Amino acid sequence: MRWKHIAAVSLVLATMTGCSLVDKLVYRIDINQGNYIDQTAVEELKFGMTKEQVKFLLGPPMLVEAGFPNTWYFVQYLKPGHEEAQQKELILSFDNNGQLVGMKGDYSPGASFFKAIQ
Template sequence: MRWKNIAVVSLVLASLTGCSLANKLVYRIDINQGNYIDQNAVEELKFGMTKEQVKFLLGPPMLVESGYPNTWYFVQYLKPGHDAPEQKELILSFDDSNQLVGMKGDYQPGTRFFEAIR
């Protein structure tokens, strides 16, 4: 009689957990979309760099709005297999002479970025 109780309790617990345990056993690939942004490349940015130099360093931007061609958006979206997705962005601003004048987003510039100010 005791083993029947254990079997019933085991079946109830197994049905309550459902597929959540089996879901972790299934392999899911990492999904990486957008620009791959390397912090080392971001640290190489400096004020006064041209658009071509920035494109050589970081690659082409993900988005350049038609009304604002001097603002470039670099967006990286990463969804690891079973973990929460994360999105990072880098927004670069250029002046009318195509030189880098501003940077904001989730990446921090290196000390070389501010050398052109001196």
Template sequence: MVYQITIDQGNYVEQKNVDALRMGMTQEQVQYVLGTPMLVDPSYPKTWNYIFYVKPGHEKPEQKNLFLNFDDQGRLVSMSGDFKQGPNFTTPMN
């Protein structure tokens, strides 16, 4: 068997980081918690894409996605993807 290196790409996001997100957070606050998004499509600038891909050697690759949507004022309004909303997500920021 030939050695194959582990390949990591994108944003490493854990559920504990997602648990810190709350509706109404500013884009700056979200970026502080999760880092810079991997992709912000110019056609949809209010949607941030956090994508993590890992292929550990000979094992099956894994990809996790987190999509965050902001309103016109740059406040977090929804999330979707492979992570659960945190217990306080729907509690708006003051």
């Protein structure tokens, strides 16, 4: 009778903790969506660059709204296998001549971006 209780308790404990252990053993791929934004490429951006120069550094933007063609959105979404998802964005603004005039988002500009303003 005693061994039946031990086996039953072991079985219950194994089923309760089994799901969390098995979940970590199952391989999950990393999910990358959107633009791959490299901080070193962002640091090379300079005030006054043309749209073509920016596209050469960062690649094509994820979104350019129809009514606002001078605002480019670069969005990077990364979901590592068993970790929390991360989303970063970079929003670039151009003037009517197609030159870079502003930047905001989750990436910091390099020192050369501000030197060009002065």
